[in-house]
Amino acid sequence: MINLSLGRHDFLNAVEGFARGSHLRQHVWQEIVYKSIPQMSDDDMDFLWFYMRRDIFECYFYELNGKKNTYFGYEDFMHALAALHRGNRYMVTFYNEIEHKQLQALCYRFDGGYHPLYLYIDGKVVGKTKKSSGLQSFNAFVPNGWIKAVAKHKAPENRHVELGREEWWNDLEIYDNFKTKLL
Known part of the structure; x- marks a missing residue:
């Protein structure tokens, strides 16, 4: 590496x-x-x-x-x-039917689904250590049937976007x- x-x-x-x-x-x-x-x-x-x-x-x-x-x-x-x-950020609350627990994830929308950037348990990023960022897999998504609530984050300004x-x-x-x- x-x-x-x-x-x-x-x-x-x-x-x-x-x-x-x-x-x-x-x-x-x-x-x-x-x-x-x-x-x-x-x-x-x-x-x-x-x-x-x-x-x-x-x-x-x-x-x-x-x-x-x-x-x-x-x-x-x-x-x-x-x-x-x-x-393009959403906090998604869902019930994980494999682990049988409720989780939250900071997600982005893509191709009709919510894709997690980071999973949270008790307000802490899952898997975040000194050697790992906790970033979820590129191909991960939250199945629609598991979703309990979605809260859209306020869209920030992007100072780099050119006029027009x-x-x-x-x-x-x-x-x-x-x-x-x-x-």
């Missing part, structure tokens, strides 16, 4: 290079961007979300002869954007309906 310490600009440049590479883009979103979330400040997440939306989006979605198309990896890219978007592009920050439906909105 190699540990790197990168500033946000270097991190963004590396991610963009991986995203534009043919075979490299397969794992960049879940193995690099998603797993880096616990190390990011709120401002880092806002910065990365905006510049990835502005500069990398066209790597996955394009129009040719009036027809909308995608490149391989677009779903993972949208999944990472949904996870980074701090306005505020709709990108405010359009949370894109994460639930990206297949119909973008294809």
Whole structure:
């Protein structure tokens, strides 16, 4: 395992290079961007979300002869954007039918479901230790039948969003309906 310490600009440049590479883009979103979330400040997440939306989006979605198309990896890219978007946060209370206990999770919406960033028991992040951040798996989700309550967090401002592009920050439906909105 190699540990790197990168500033946000270097991190963004590396991610963009991986995203534009043919075979490299397969794992960049879940193995690099998603797993880096616990190390990011709120401002880092806002910065990365905006510049990835502005500069990398066209790597996955394009129009040719009036027809909308995608490149391989677009779903993972949208999944990472949904996870980074701090306005896309929900506290979900659910009854875990496997462990037979009620839990809470800080989640984000993606593809019609709630995906946990962090699980909580008694107000503490589950699995958070000196060696582990408690971040849940990229593919984890809370089954709809388990959900008891959902509370949306207030959407924060993102100082990095450029004038004229505020709709990108405010359009949370894109994460639930990206297949119909973008294809």
